[in-house]
Amino acid sequence: MLTNLASKTLASLVVATLVITCCSSTLYGQKVPDLLKARPNDKPKSTEPSQIAADNILALDVAMMGIYKGALTQFQQEILSETPIILAMFTSDGGQMVLYRPAHDPITAPSVPIAYQFAKSCGHSAMAVYQLTAPYLNRPTDKSWRSPMMALRAQVQAALDTLPALKIDDKNRKTLQLILEHNLTFMDNCLKKNIFTIEELESFAKQFKPLAEKAIAIAAGAQVSHWMSVLDEWKKDLGDDWGKTYAATNTMYVTRQNNILYSILAQYMGKDAIHRRLLLFETTDFFTTKEQMLSLLTRIMADRALGEVFFGNKYLMDYELLGSQARRDIVSESERRGLPVILPTMSPFNSTEWPWRTDPNSGSGPSTIEETD
Numbered sequence: 001m002l003t004n005l006a007s008k009t010l011a012s013l014v015v016a017t018l019v020i021t022c023c024s025s026t027l028y029g030q031k032v033p034d035l036l037k038a039r040p041n042d043k044p045k046s047t048e049p050s051q052i053a054a055d056n057i058l059a060l061d062v063a064m065m066g067i068y069k070g071a072l073t074q075f076q077q078e079i080l081s082e083t084p085i086i087l088a089m090f091t092s093d094g095g096q097m098v099l100y101r102p103a104h105d106p107i108t109a110p111s112v113p114i115a116y117q118f119a120k121s122c123g124h125s126a127m128a129v130y131q132l133t134a135p136y137l138n139r140p141t142d143k144s145w146r147s148p149m150m151a152l153r154a155q156v157q158a159a160l161d162t163l164p165a166l167k168i169d170d171k172n173r174k175t176l177q178l179i180l181e182h183n184l185t186f187m188d189n190c191l192k193k194n195i196f197t198i199e200e201l202e203s204f205a206k207q208f209k210p211l212a213e214k215a216i217a218i219a220a221g222a223q224v225s226h227w228m229s230v231l232d233e234w235k236k237d238l239g240d241d242w243g244k245t246y247a248a249t250n251t252m253y254v255t256r257q258n259n260i261l262y263s264i265l266a267q268y269m270g271k272d273a274i275h276r277r278l279l280l281f282e283t284t285d286f287f288t289t290k291e292q293m294l295s296l297l298t299r300i301m302a303d304r305a306l307g308e309v310f311f312g313n314k315y316l317m318d319y320e321l322l323g324s325q326a327r328r329d330i331v332s333e334s335e336r337r338g339l340p341v342i343l344p345t346m347s348p349f350n351s352t353e354w355p356w357r358t359d360p361n362s363g364s365g366p367s368t369i370e371e372t373d
Helices: 003-020 049-082 114-135 148-167 171-193 198-244 260-269 290-311 314-318 323-336
Strands: 083-091 096-099 244-252 277-280
Touching: 049 290, 049 314, 083 260, 083 277, 083 290, 096 198, 114 148, 114 171, 148 171, 148 323, 171 290, 198 260, 244 260, 244 290, 260 277
Parallel strands: 083 244, 244 277
Antiparallel strands: 083 096
16 A cells, blocks of 8 residues: 555656646647757668668677677686786875685785875975976966965975874985975975076976985885785795786876886786786776776787687787788878888787887987986
């Protein structure tokens, strides 16, 4: 039996339905404008034979995508039941590693020691000073930088005042102190003069460089030592299964070169694993999820099985399938247009080259922060 509330609700819905039905062409006794009339979402299907043929052909790709998605779900379950997998993801606190092991619950490794975040946070505060000033260098009469700088100054001062209580060794504490004091000196000068110049900003940045190198040493040391200790343990636990373990990490363009998590994993998996069982995924954001990483790894492994069946080479599917023919077409079209052909040399599908720039002859200038001016 319906309750009073349910009965009233049902009655209201019935009335509303009748109102909508009766008033489909009128609104408060007036004719509904054409723009407000309900319209079908889909356009009428074409009866032209050529369009029907095109729709039927294109529908095959849509169907394939649906079938492919379903197959990947099954394939992922099979992979996780047979293959150890390590996901190493970029995070703001120095990364996250998760071990998936058949017949075991996933293991999430402990976080990097917090000294990493202390060093990064202080180092980033100097970057914040730059971002507050750089946009106004060509607008000296615009003083809208003052309020956010005063707010940042208060935060930096608070960090400096409480620094003695921070749980960090004295040597590293001194580095953080010097960074914070350097920031305050520059901001106080800007606020006092009510202006700043490009020369002053450049001087601030150059004086920060040796401090940045020390902060980087703190963060990198904490991060590398931690993750190598984690992998020491996982490799021992996996035993013979380590040789069939897959690992993947993610990166944006700006963290691809000398990627830390990938480089650490390579020390344990060996050069022969590069691109084969050790993969670097490019993502559109610094952060991603375990689910997205697993989905992409599953797709790569599934496509390799397809490549083996169709082309006799599983690694071919790691490449743009149209790439070889497109390369020939680029050469032909460029020559026809009188353009110089700019293409790299070809490498085997199973290449184990590092997934970032490594040729010292391909450019000039510094390759480390210590070598910069």
